[in-house]
Each structure stands twice: as structure tokens, then as C-alpha cells.
Amino acid sequence: MHEEPEHGTPRAVAVVWGLLVLNTLGSAGAKTIVPLPRSLIQLVTMGSLVAAFALALALNPRLRIRPSAYVSLLTLLLVTSVIASVNLESGFGALFRCFRLSLFVSTLWLLSRWWDGGLTFVRHHIRMYFAVLGSVAAGLAVSPGAAMPDLYGGRLVGALWPLTPPQIGQYAAVIIGLTALLLLGRRTDRRSAAVIIVPSLVLLALTHTRTATLGLLLGLALAIGSLFLTSAAARRFFGWAVLCAAVAAVGFASALQTWFLRGQSQENFSSLTGRAKVWDALLAAPRTTAQEWFGVGLGDKSFGGLPIDNSWLAVYNEQGLIGVGLVAAVLVVLGGVALLRPPSLQRACAIFLISYCAIASYTEAGLGDASPYLLHLAVAVSLLAAPAPAPEPAAPPAHATALTTPGAPRRRVPRWARRPEVS
Template sequence: MAADRHPKVVGAVWGLLVLNTLGSAGAKTIVPLPRSLIQMVTMGSLVAAFALALAVNPRLRIRPSAYVLLLTLLLVPSLISSVGLDSGFGALFRCFRLALFVGTLWLLSRWWDGGLTFVRHHIRMYYAVLGSVAAGLAISPGAALPDLYGGRLVGALWPLTPPQIGQYAAVITGLTALLLLGRRTDRVSATVVIVPSLVLLALTHTRTATVGLLVGLTLAVFSLVLTSAAARRFFVAAVVSATVVAVAFGSLLQAWFLRGQSQENFTSLTGRAKVWDALLAAPRTTSEYLFGAGLGDKSFGGLPIDNSWLAVYHEQGLTGVTLVAAALLVLGAVALLRPPSLARACAIFLISYCGIASYTEAGLGDASPYLLHLAVAASLLAAPTADTAPATPEATTRRRAPRWARRSELT
């Protein structure tokens, strides 16, 4: 089946997955939303996504995917560590959620063909999320820029934290810039996405998202410089612009980057290092060392872990860390072995962004936007199907032949 036979349905499924990964904890909204209601909406969206994906793929046709296979194997340490109920029934519920999430990705893998379909779905869905953030900022600037978060932008209509907003803005900015570079979108459409996203990113003061965007986009564009004159021009212009901005606005950039923090607080990564040290120093049984303590809320001692590798180590043990590392390495290796192309550049951007963000953000071991980013990368690196493979010169000639010539061949 061609990848574009169910564009609306597949896009709807992807949108439901995005809704599921928005989370239920965050800033106070203009209209208070009970956490139980938000959890019902997010979990209901996942169930609906699975049901809808099953409806359009009733014969369970899937494509081989090392990435989704490794996520499936990740369920093993998750279940082993959660079945003892040491982490409560919530751990088993999170295992069920992860299983449903991975199952939906398997069903969608039928439409992974190396094309840009899921990139466009990704941009549209997160652009809609950022639209709600912008609407909240316009309706109530005080609620969207609360003192509780140091004046950083939060979701005033849906409880989104500054790192979440920064992540979404950085990802769709990078992908849209690459589409523009590859002439798969026009300048007006790209501007409508990039400019508001960069404004929201700046208002979040999210350093991880900013660094991930810059490094990921640099690596993605650099992968095209040998085969694309436009990429070479973009790369040179970006280097010159960055140099000029750094010289002219160095002090302002430094102040934005520090966010008013002391040197000690900055070097400890806003207190994250203390949580990390305590987590690594905590005693563990052999079972916890190998399989973790069960899926939880990515916290330790009541404080967020904010590191994907340590969160996976804590909840899924060394087995989980090995599987997550293998997933990233497989995607990275496949991307490096592919010939230069726009799809490969988008995949490199997403993989490198998730790798950078994993240092200060959790999410690689559970259903999260990061797993969706990597799923898009996997779809970009999939081999084209027979329906989407490039046409041969003979087929092209035949397709462009005049109608009378085609009719004479048939007769």
C-alpha cells in the first residue's frame, strides 16, 4: 500500500500519540484542569491511536524496524522490575502504556518508506501545540510567564513546562529549516513556522533545546554540503551570522544563557548534579542493578532526575541502558551509511538532538516525545517500498509519453 493512501488517518494517529506524550504535570493553567482529567485525555488518546492504527492496518502488516524491535525488548526489563509492585500499580500501568505506544508504532511502520510524510505530521502537530502556548500567552501573559518559573514561558492553556515548549519549538524549527533548504516548502510557509517558534524558544530560556537545535542543525546541514550548493551557502551564511551575533551581542547572550543563576548553580546544572550523585550512590540489589526499580515518574528522592540515561538506569537497570544505547547507535549507524539526502539530514538532526537532550532531560526509556522524534528518524531511514521507490528512466519515459502513444501500445 502506498504511504499516502491513508494520509489523514495516519496523521490523526500521529497527532493522538503527540497528545499522549504531552504529560499531565506542569504550570498552573488559566482554567484549572484536574490532573485526573488530563490523564484521562492523554491515556484515552493513546488507546484511540492504537485502535485507529489497528483499524487502518487490520491485517497487521508491519515493516522490519530495529528501532521498534529494541523498544519492544525494552518492555522486558520494564516488566521484570515492575511486576514486584515495589513501585506500586503505577509501574504496571506505565508498562501497559509503553506496550500500547510501541504497538502503535509497529502498526504505523507499514507506512515508513523513507519519505517526509511523518516529518510533516510531526511539524503540524507540534505547531498546533505551540499555537496553544501562544494563545495562552496572548490571553494571560501573567499566567504564561509566571514568577514561579522565573518568568520563563509555560503553557497557560495546557500544563506545559518551559523545557517541553523549548523542545517542541527547537525540533520543528530545525525540521522546517531543512525542508526549506531542500526546497520541500516555500519561504512563506517556513517563516510562519520558524519565526514564532524561535520567539517561543527564546521566551522559555531553555538552554538544552537551544544547544540541541544549533548542534543538530549544524550536523544535518554539514551532511549535505558535499552534494548541495544550497547547503554550502546556508552553512557559510550561518557561520558568518553566528560570528557576528556572538561579537555584537555576546554579553546579552551570556545573560540569557545564565538566566540570572550563580556560577555554582550553573556548574551543578541547576541542582541536577546533586540528584545524580545521590542516585548513583544509592545501594541496589542485583535485580535492581540489572533491571531497575520499575517504571516511575522519572524522579529520585522526590526530585526529578532530568537525565535519560540515569532515569533508565534507575527504572530499567543496565539492561534498559544497553537497549536504549543500542537504539540510538543503530539509528546513527544507519544514518551514516545512507547516501546524502534531505531525509538523511532530517534523521541526523533528530538523532543528534535527542542525544544532546538526553543529558539534561529524561524520556528515552518510556513513551515520550523523544521516542516519537526517533520514530520519525526511523521512518526517514527506512528503505523505500515498491510503491514509493524512485521510478526508473524507462518508467519515467513511459509516464510522460503522449496519450496517443500509450493508447497505441495498449492496442
């Protein structure tokens, strides 16, 4: 990918971002080729978060941070999570998850120093998740049976690291969208973009992930639409996209329908693969006033032993109505700031990430805890941040100004005041 100078951003920041990505990969998923104990995976992911915080602190020892409504709202969400978790309704694991979220938010505060409206964090994001997809592709090449097991209906999973199809689809969709926007804005060349987009599209198709696919298409439509009036390339891209979509809808309607339904019955599809039953049970469960407002504490995003798979209901269950209000404020504030910014590539990338997270929140959990979705939104914040003001040059001493200003009389320095020359 075409490189741009990263003014004022240490290269070690990319390492910190990679460690945050590793932490949010999770420890539950498909069976891997080489069995990995869950305790070992949790040790690696939690250790990566501690290392990320320590390295960010070493890079920013004076604790220079930039004001950020996004991280401020996450801090309030952390406070709400602690209040809900101290009752131990979700066990001691809730307090451990609060500690993890505190390290995660603290690391984002430390990194906010380098959020300057540039594309630095976009490139870090693409590189890190492309490396994750590389491990998925390697697992598919080594053991196709383990990478596409019958347990998941033949959908692609992580065979080297336990990754589920929705996770892989999410990572692929996000880097496809960001890379396409970089290509559209001429910040990368076609060859570099193809190296990322083509294999990522193949992996996305193998996951059969509908949420990621819809998020990619709708997010790109909104992002490109924000450039429609100011970019001829965006208008051409949009036109070709509409034409290709029309051709695909007519010529491949049956194949697309088969891929989209994934062999499910109409009843199973209408209930969102059983998600609606879990949602109804969660909403019907009795709650105290404290649980209604603050939730039951951070858990594993499940109810009755089944995954919730909805960010809003997961937040409602674990952080209550206050948590739901804070998460909604995050999306509203970021969306409002993006709309107020003048058209630019950075704004388009931010709109893509914000809209993708909003769309995926309906069938995926993660907006209320340390997750890839919070990293996506952090990248959007870095894109919407105002450029850091350049430091003003120090004023030269008065005598130096007098000696160097054109037309100023030169003062003669007495012999006794001159410094001896060193040979």
C-alpha cells in the same frame, strides 16, 4: 506549507500521530488559566493513546508491519520494564506505565507499514507540534502573567495546557530544525517556512531553554554538514550561519551570556541547576543485583522526590543496566544507519532528530518511556526506511495475451460463445 502527494498513506494516519503527540504532552506542569484537574488531564492523555491504537488497528487490520530494529529494541525495553515492575517496588503505577508503553509500542508497530523513506511523518510532526505551540501562544496572549509566572523565573509555560519551559523549548527547537531543512531542500517555500520558524523562535527564546537551543544549533550543524558536499544551498546556508554566529558573538556577547545564565549563580550553573546533586545521590544509593540489572520498575523519572532530568540515569534507575544498553543500541543503530545512507534531505532530517535526542538526553529524561523523544526517533526511522517495493502487476490470462499482443493472430469467437449485449 507546500504539499506533496502522500502515496499510499491514509489521511487518518495523521490523526493517529496527533493522538500520540497528545498522549506524550504529560499531565504535570504550570498552573493553567482555567484549573484542570490532573485526573482529567490523565484521562485525556491516556484516552488519546487508546484511540490512537484503536484507529491504527482499524487502518491496518491485517497487521502488516515492516521489520524495524528500532521498534524491536523498544519491545525488548518493554519486556525489561515489565520484569522490573512486577515486584511492585514502584507501586501499581509501574504496571500501569508498562501498559501505556505497550500500547505506545504496539501503535508504532502498526504505523511501521507506512514508513517508506518519505517526508510524510516529518510534515505530520511539524503540524502537530506547531498546533501545540499555537496553544502556548494563545495562552500568552490571553494571560501573559499566567504564561510567564514568577515560579518559573519568568520563563514561558503553557497557560492553557500544563506545559513546562523545557517541553515548549523542545517542541519549538524540533520543528524549527525540520522546517529549516525542508526549506533548504526546497520542499517548502519561504513564506510557509517563515510562518512556522519565526513564532517558534520567539517562543523558544521566551522559554530560556539552553538544552533545546544547543540541541537545535548542534543538530542543524550536523544535518547541514551531511549535505555540505552535495548541496550548494547547504554550503551557502552554512556560510551565512557561521557569519551570523560570529557577528552575534561579538556584538551581543553580553546579552547572550545574560540569557544563557538566566540570572543563576556560578555554583548553581555549574551544578546544572541542582541536577548534579540528584545524580550523585542516585548513583550512591545501594542496589541489589536485580535492581542493578533490571531497575526498580517504571516510575515518574524522579529520585527522592526530585526529577532526575537525565535519560541515562532515569533508565538506569527504572530499567537497569539492560535498559541502558538497549537505549544505547537504539541511538547507535539509528546513527549507524544514517551514516551509511547516501546524502539526501531525508538523511539530513534523520541526523538532526537523532543528534537532538542524543544531546537532550543529558539533561532531559524520556528515552526509556513513551515520550516525545521516542516519537522524534520514530520519525527518523520513517526517513531512513527503504521505500516499499511497488506491487507487481498481475499477469494477464493466456487467452487475453494472445488477443492483445501486437502481431498475434486474432481468434474468432463462435457465435454461441459470445455474451449477449445489454442494451
